[in-house]
Amino acid sequence: MGNRDKKVSMAVVRRLPRYYRYLGELLKHDITRISSKELSQRMGVTASQIRQDLNCFGGFGQQGYGYSVEYLYKEIGNILGLYNGYTTIIIGAGNLGRALANHSNFEKRGFKLAGIFDISDDLIGEEVRNIEIMHMDKLDEFVKLHRVDIAVLAIPKQGVSEVAQRLANLGVKGLWNFSYTDLNIESDVNIENVHLSDSLMTLSYQITQKN
Amino acid sequence: MGNRDKKVSMAVVRRLPRYYRYLGELLKHDITRISSKELSQRMGVTASQIRQDLNCFGGFGQQGYGYSVEYLYKEIGNILGLYNGYTTIIIGAGNLGRALANHSNFEKRGFKLAGIFDISDDLIGEEVRNIEIMHMDKLDEFVKLHRVDIAVLAIPKQGVSEVAQRLANLGVKGLWNFSYTDLNIESDVNIENVHLSDSLMTLSYQITQKN
DNA sequence: TAGATTGTTAATCGATTAACAATC
DNA sequence: TAGATTGTTAATCGATTAACAATC
Numbered sequence: 001m002g003n004r005d006k007k008v009s010m011a012v013v014r015r016l017p018r019y020y021r022y023l024g025e026l027l028k029h030d031i032t033r034i035s036s037k038e039l040s041q042r043m044g045v046t047a048s049q050i051r052q053d054l055n056c057f058g059g060f061g062q063q064g065y066g067y068s069v070e071y072l073y074k075e076i077g078n079i080l081g082l083y084n085g086y087t088t089i090i091i092g093a094g095n096l097g098r099a100l101a102n103h104s105n106f107e108k109r110g111f112k113l114a115g116i117f118d119i120s121d122d123l124i125g126e127e128v129r130n131i132e133i134m135h136m137d138k139l140d141e142f143v144k145l146h147r148v149d150i151a152v153l154a155i156p157k158q159g160v161s162e163v164a165q166r167l168a169n170l171g172v173k174g175l176w177n178f179s180y181t182d183l184n185i186e187s188d189v190n191i192e193n194v195h196l197s198d199s200l201m202t203l204s205y206q207i208t209q210k211n
Numbered sequence: 212m213g214n215r216d217k218k219v220s221m222a223v224v225r226r227l228p229r230y231y232r233y234l235g236e237l238l239k240h241d242i243t244r245i246s247s248k249e250l251s252q253r254m255g256v257t258a259s260q261i262r263q264d265l266n267c268f269g270g271f272g273q274q275g276y277g278y279s280v281e282y283l284y285k286e287i288g289n290i291l292g293l294y295n296g297y298t299t300i301i302i303g304a305g306n307l308g309r310a311l312a313n314h315s316n317f318e319k320r321g322f323k324l325a326g327i328f329d330i331s332d333d334l335i336g337e338e339v340r341n342i343e344i345m346h347m348d349k350l351d352e353f354v355k356l357h358r359v360d361i362a363v364l365a366i367p368k369q370g371v372s373e374v375a376q377r378l379a380n381l382g383v384k385g386l387w388n389f390s391y392t393d394l395n396i397e398s399d400v401n402i403e404n405v406h407l408s409d410s411l412m413t414l415s416y417q418i419t420q421k422n
Numbered sequence: 423t424a425g426a427t428t429g430t431t432a433a434t435c436g437a438t439t440a441a442c443a444a445t446c
Numbered sequence: 447t448a449g450a451t452t453g454t455t456a457a458t459c460g461a462t463t464a465a466c467a468a469t470c
Binding site for chain 2: 013014016017018020021079080081082084086094095096098102103105109150173174176180181182188190192194195196197198199202203204205206207208210
Binding site: 265270272 | 425427430
């Protein structure tokens, strides 16, 4: 049955995409069945952790057999919401915004890019991936007309707070924030920060300490 | 004095860049002194945690006074190795590689971009940020000639494992991996993974559960 | 000196791992 | 049935928070 009532900790949630990734690989290699023990060896975690994690969401395995790779893959995909057809827009058509627009993995994971916005007149009308770059003036209208679940914030930190609040007010459900600041928004919008500099500094720390 | 002997946990290390960021902001606003209590309120963490974290590295404060913002900022920067003038190269001159090359924050944090490499003949010779894109054939020669501390892996997962091993063998100290795979390298090279898809899927989970 | 705030120890909380009965 | 492996409870470990003596 599993432990579906208890609140699932973020530690567990952050491991789900990794399980999903490994299961996808197994699937590609036509492996149909896997035990928590074997998966644990491939992933470098304990079998106990895998079973505990999965049982936050349900009992997906079978005693004596293990887990069906395909079934578990789909279940985790479903838990992650990958089959909900979430649509995204990108705010900021600079290098990072374009890179993210062209990142094929996101589409592979079920996310649909619906629009790209910027404030620079030079860019408006240009196309990225067959999607025309629109001016930020058109943002409100666009979001009201189309369903937009996730906004990717690929703009400098100067303007980001205002834009984020605006998007939250428009009913966007999630903000994927690449700007170098922590957003503090008056809303129950979900925010996922990707502070690339922080990550690089963590790497720098590790190098520094080892040598 | 502080607790300099004990191994510092990754949970603590990952919070250091955030402290650094907030202290930098305070500095910009000409705030010279801060208590753990006030910083904790700004950052949304406990004062206890801040004091515990800092004391892994030394006693940077003063009873009755708090912390000197500038001193603490510099100390954390030093712990993170930001003043060591680490040099980086980027492997992969696609959208992501270019975006990272143009990301000014990294230079601001003391990292110097020394080279960009790709395999596509169309790109070789082109310039990104005044740095000529070189063919991967030149990689070994380049790394042997110049000091390269960190390699940024902005290439598809197909080739990444081989390139990573090659870089590790050449003595590069850290790999900042953006490819959609976990590297498993025979070496004591430090690896920091940035799995953007994982981050997006975590956000997707949060949206899905809330609605 | 009195007030403030640190550094550090002790208490609590949560997450991970181990163990094992249930069961396929 | 016997062997394998799950789901789940209990034990352990580590990280966070609280408390307070030290001291500026």
